[in-house]
Amino acid sequence: xxxxxxxxxxxxxxxxxxxxxxxxxxxxxxxxxxxxxxxxxxxxxxxxxxxxxxxxxxxxxxxxxxxxxxxxxxxxxxxxxxxxxxxxxxxxxxxxxxxxxxxxxxxxxxxxxxxxxxxxxxxxxxxxxxxxxxxxxxxxxxxxxxxxxxxxxxxxxxxx
Amino acid sequence: xxxxxxxxxxxxxxxxxxxxxxxxxxxxxxxxxxxxxxxxxxxxxxxxxxxxxxxxxxxxxxxxxxxxxxxxxxxxxxxxxxxxxxxxxxxxxxxxxxxxxxxxxxxxxxxxxxxxxxxxxxxxxxxxxxxxxxxxxxxxxxxxxxxxxxxxxxxxxxxxxxxxxxxx
Numbered sequence: 001x002x003x004x005x006x007x008x009x010x011x012x013x014x015x016x017x018x019x020x021x022x023x024x025x026x027x028x029x030x031x032x033x034x035x036x037x038x039x040x041x042x043x044x045x046x047x048x049x050x051x052x053x054x055x056x057x058x059x060x061x062x063x064x065x066x067x068x069x070x071x072x073x074x075x076x077x078x079x080x081x082x083x084x085x086x087x088x089x090x091x092x093x094x095x096x097x098x099x100x101x102x103x104x105x106x107x108x109x110x111x112x113x114x115x116x117x118x119x120x121x122x123x124x125x126x127x128x129x130x131x132x133x134x135x136x137x138x139x140x141x142x143x144x145x146x147x148x149x150x151x152x153x154x155x156x157x158x159x160x
Numbered sequence: 161x162x163x164x165x166x167x168x169x170x171x172x173x174x175x176x177x178x179x180x181x182x183x184x185x186x187x188x189x190x191x192x193x194x195x196x197x198x199x200x201x202x203x204x205x206x207x208x209x210x211x212x213x214x215x216x217x218x219x220x221x222x223x224x225x226x227x228x229x230x231x232x233x234x235x236x237x238x239x240x241x242x243x244x245x246x247x248x249x250x251x252x253x254x255x256x257x258x259x260x261x262x263x264x265x266x267x268x269x270x271x272x273x274x275x276x277x278x279x280x281x282x283x284x285x286x287x288x289x290x291x292x293x294x295x296x297x298x299x300x301x302x303x304x305x306x307x308x309x310x311x312x313x314x315x316x317x318x319x320x321x322x323x324x325x326x327x328x
Contacts, residue, residue, distance in 0.1 A: 065312045069305075115293070128302070128317060131294040137311050140291060144300060144317025 038084045039106055039114050040159040041134070045079040045095045048072035048143070049150025062139060062155060069141075072150065082159070085116070095152060099123050100145060102154055112136055114158045120145070134158040165195055172198060176205045 046059065049072055055063055056077040066075055083091045085106035092103045101121040108115030113133050120128040120142065132140050136158065143153035168191045174180045175188045192198055242250070291313040292304050300317035307314070 062312070065307060069307070069312075069314060122299070125298060127297060127299055128315070129294075129296045130292060130315060132292050132313070134291070135311075138291065138313065139311065140313045140315065142315045142317075144319065146319065 038086050039109060041083045041085055041104060041106075041114070041116065042155075042157045042159060043079075043081045043083055043093055043102070043104065044077060044155040045093070045102075046153040046155060047074075047076045047078050047148075047150050048153055049074050049076075049148070051149045062141075065139070065141075066153075070143075074150070078152075090117075090119075095154070100127070100152070102142075104156070107131065108133075116156070116158075118142065118156070120154075132156075165191065165198060168195070168198055169201065172201055173205070176202060 044059070046056075046066075048066070048070060051074060053073040055075050058077045058080060059066065059075055066072075079093070079095065081093055083093070083104055085091060085104060087106050087109065090103045090105040092101050094101050099122070103119040103121060105117040105119075106114065107117050113135060115131065115133050117131050118128065119126060122145075127145060128142065130142075134140065134156065139155055139157045141153055141155050143151055145152050168188055171180055171184050171188050175185065180188065188198075192202070291306065292315065295302055295304065295315065297317060300319060303314075303316045303318065305314040305316065306312075
């Protein structure tokens with residue numbers, strides 16, 4: 001090449017040498033971050049009861065759904081956690097004063113779909129084992145176990 | 161001792177090796193019948209050749225040189241393989257496509273396209289997809305309810321008939 005010995009030629013060669021690894025790195029980083037990245041999942045623990053009345057302000061986004069589905073008069077947010085889930089690594093959250101554990105495991109991650117294994121563990125045995133698929137904007141409510149005068153409801157939604 | 165026929169004797173060796181020109185060959189052949197010295201010199205060369213040639217040819221015929229092939233094979237086996245990055249680099253140097261420098265804009269275009277597609281693609285609503293793939297509860301009765309409009313799925317655990325707080 002005629003420019004090889006000149007300053008301009010060296011710059012061109014350097015650019016050429018740097019361009020390919022940089023682009024490969026960007027593409028590789030993009031795909032690996034999607035394939036192996038963490039998923040943020042929001043888990044809210046709600047106590048629903050007929051003692052008193054009122055809606056926790058933090059539950060505004062699910063107010064209509066809870067109101068239309070259940071006949072409870074009071075909804076209190078007991079816990080609001082954002083779980084950072086890595087593939088096949090269970091994350092445990094306690095509820096009902098530590099007597100119930102909810103174990104969330106990321107088992108699948110595809111474009112716009114997060115697959116989660118949920119295990120609700122009681123004092124003596126498992127209460128529920130389920131595997132769900134979460135899409136953006138969808139919430140899964142798991143409810144039923146009694147808590148004092150009311151019931152406990154878990155609200156799960158993925159953030160990605 | 162003085163060479164009696166210096167012009168021809170210089171050519172004798174070339175003549176013997178058949179390296180003379182046509183003109184030189186005619187000169188030597190015209191000279192030889194009348195020159196016993198040159199005849200003797202030529203005969204000596206022929207005798208010497210026979211003495212050397214025959215044993216060498218016999219030895220070569222008997223030998224198939226296996227050690228030579230062994231050495232070549234060993235050399236091939238021991239030849240150091242270039243590292244993979246060197247192979248890729250040499251391939252890139254050889255490839256005419258890469259020599260033309262079209263790959264930089266091509267790769268950049270592909271990368272930009274991928275990013276654009278991923279970033280600006282509309283999120284599918286997954287209307288027919290099932291949210292609950294698997295469900296098991298050893299203690300409770302379980303009901304699954306999908307509220308497609310509100311994008312909410314409810315998994316409800318019933319302890320017994322007395323718990324009727326779920327409004328249908």
